[in-house]
Amino acid sequence: MAYLINPDRTVPWNNLPELPIDNDYYEQVDVLKRLGEAKAALGRLQGRSIAIPNQAVLINSISLQEAKASSAIENIFTTDDELYKAFSEEVNSLAVQQGPAKEVLNYREALWQGFEYLQHSGFNNQYLVNTYQIVTQYTDGIRTPIAQTYIKQGGAGPNAGKPFYTPPRGKGIVEAKLDNLLSFLNDDETFNTDPLIKMAIAHFQYEAIHPFRDGNGRSGRIMNIHYLTKKGLLDYPILYLSRYILEHKDDYYAGLAGVSQRGDWKTWLLFMLSAVESTSNNTYYKINDIISAKDAILHATIEENILRPEPLVDALFTQPFTKVKHLTEKGLYAENTARKYLDRLTEMGVLEKRTLQGNVYYLNSELYRILSE
Numbered sequence: 001m002a003y004l005i006n007p008d009r010t011v012p013w014n015n016l017p018e019l020p021i022d023n024d025y026y027e028q029v030d031v032l033k034r035l036g037e038a039k040a041a042l043g044r045l046q047g048r049s050i051a052i053p054n055q056a057v058l059i060n061s062i063s064l065q066e067a068k069a070s071s072a073i074e075n076i077f078t079t080d081d082e083l084y085k086a087f088s089e090e091v092n093s094l095a096v097q098q099g100p101a102k103e104v105l106n107y108r109e110a111l112w113q114g115f116e117y118l119q120h121s122g123f124n125n126q127y128l129v130n131t132y133q134i135v136t137q138y139t140d141g142i143r144t145p146i147a148q149t150y151i152k153q154g155g156a157g158p159n160a161g162k163p164f165y166t167p168p169r170g171k172g173i174v175e176a177k178l179d180n181l182l183s184f185l186n187d188d189e190t191f192n193t194d195p196l197i198k199m200a201i202a203h204f205q206y207e208a209i210h211p212f213r214d215g216n217g218r219s220g221r222i223m224n225i226h227y228l229t230k231k232g233l234l235d236y237p238i239l240y241l242s243r244y245i246l247e248h249k250d251d252y253y254a255g256l257a258g259v260s261q262r263g264d265w266k267t268w269l270l271f272m273l274s275a276v277e278s279t280s281n282n283t284y285y286k287i288n289d290i291i292s293a294k295d296a297i298l299h300a301t302i303e304e305n306i307l308r309p310e311p312l313v314d315a316l317f318t319q320p321f322t323k324v325k326h327l328t329e330k331g332l333y334a335e336n337t338a339r340k341y342l343d344r345l346t347e348m349g350v351l352e353k354r355t356l357q358g359n360v361y362y363l364n365s366e367l368y369r370i371l372s373e
Contacts, residue, residue, distance in 0.1 A: 003263030010150075012169040013260065016177060016208055019184040019191065019201065025265035026197050034273040038196055041280035046234055048284055052291065062238045062283065063108050065371055066225070110134035111222055115237050118230050122186040123223075125178065128211065131222055136215040142178070143213050145171045151210070165260060167210035177209045185227065195231045199224055200272035204259055221245070240283050244275040286370060290317065293366040297350055304348070306341055308332055316351070320368045321361045 003021065006013040026032075110131045117127055129141045143149055151165040168174055184191050185202055193201070206220045225237040245252045248271070255271045258264035294317050301309040311332055316322055327338035342362045345351045352363040 003259075003265065005263050006165070006260045009165055009261075010163045012166045013208065014168045014170060014173055016168055016205075018177070018180045019205060020193065021201060021265060026193075026269055028266060031197075031266060031269050031273070034270055034277070035194060035196060038273040038277040038280070039194075041277045041284070042196070042228075042233055042239075045239070045280040045284045045287075048287055049238060050235060052287070062240055062286070062371075063111055066108075066111065066237075066240050066242050106135055106137060107218055107222070110219070111225065111237055114222060114226050115229060118226055123182050123227075123230070125182070128178070128219070128223075131219045132212045132215050135218050135222070136212075138214065140213070142174055142211050145169060145173070147213055149210060149213060165257070167208060174209060174211055177205075178211055181205050181209065195228070195233060196273060196276060197269065199227045200269050201265075202227065203272065204256060204268060207256055208260060238283060239276070239279055240286075241275055241279050243282070244279050248275075286373075289370045290367065293317075293370065297366070300348060300350060301345070304344065306344070307337075312341065316345075316362075316364050317367055320364050320371065321354075322351075322364065323359070323361055 003025070004015055004017050006016070026035075113134060114127060114131050117130065121127065125142070132141075133139060147169070149167060149169065150163040151167075152163065168177055181202060184198070184205070191198070203220055203224055206223060207216060210216050212219070221242055224241055225234075225239055228234045228239060229237055251271055255264075255268040259268050294313060297316065298309055298313045301313060306312065311330070312327070315326055315330060315332065322342065324335060324338045324342065327333050327342070328335050332338065333341065342351060343353070346353045346362060350365070352365050354361045354363055
């Protein structure tokens with residue numbers, strides 16, 4: 001069955017085909033081969049991650065990098081220093097109430113709140129709206145029929161600013177498209193498709209529907225990770241897909257356009273499966289590096305006769321920047337003891353002491369290096 005494409009980019013794609021797509025689009029040798037490779041890589045990552053006693057060591061660090069990369073795709077840039085400094089502050093601190101770092105932290109918050117929400121629910125409109133509102137900090141919901149939403153051509157050429165794609169629009173149309181998408185995500189009996197294939201299809205559909213006035217790219221990428229955790233392919237949202245998409249940004253947008261303009265599902269599916277495979281492998285090795293660094297630092301703290309070495313090292317690997325108050329708030333040490341141990345680890349070369357805007361931070365150099373690679 002031929003896929004009904006969007007021939008005029010300036011006209012709302014109200015006849016965006018409902019899901020599922022025809023099996024012939026993905027039951028092809030090269031797609032199925034790539035699917036097998038992606039599933040094997042993802043399974044290896046899952047097996048490695050569950051062996052870690054304290055998963056908070058990975059969850060905070062890797063989810064921050066996912067948030068940073070996904071935001072960068074939308075031209076929201078922050079440095080690692082700015083991001084980790086902001087994360088080390090209180091959530092409501094004046095230091096992080098605005099700017100790129102705050103937007104990245106909003107993404108991370110949406111990643112975690114959505115993950116918690118889906119522990120007790122399926123995908124629904126409330127999940128979509130919650131994610132959008134946390135990411136953007138707007139208070140509205142699904143865009144209204146009168147919203148003249150379209151995707152603009154980028155760059156500085158003669159077509160810059162012109163409509164590149166116009167999503168569905170009209171009374172009840174967006175809502176109907178979302179109902180179909182949510183059924184596709186939730187109902188595995190009716191829509192019996194491999195989860196990785198389904199994730200890739202659903203991501204395109206979400207971006208094509210473009211249900212909100214802003215933040216659709218970021219919330220759509222969050223949904224990717226949540227779908228994998230909801231289906232049990234990952235215990236926690238630690239897959240760093242946005243880094244791959246950022247590094248292959250042109251291919252990502254070309255793949256989306258290829259489906260809407262030519263019905264080219266194969267190229268899109270191969271791209272998304274490659275993203276899962278590559279990201280799973282990279283995250284697997286990153287986890288190994290973090291574990292090795294953590295073990296080496298733990299051994300060093302034990303040799304130095306530092307009290308409570310294991311919870312101390314766990315705290316150092318929960319985020320790259322540590323402050324004295326992080327240790328006192330956890331009840332590990334009194335303030336003077338916490339400062340003494342952090343200064344001792346700085347002397348040993350484990351930490352790097354920095355003063356930023358009058359505040360003293362201790363940077364876990366090895367964790368910072370691993371996450372930044």
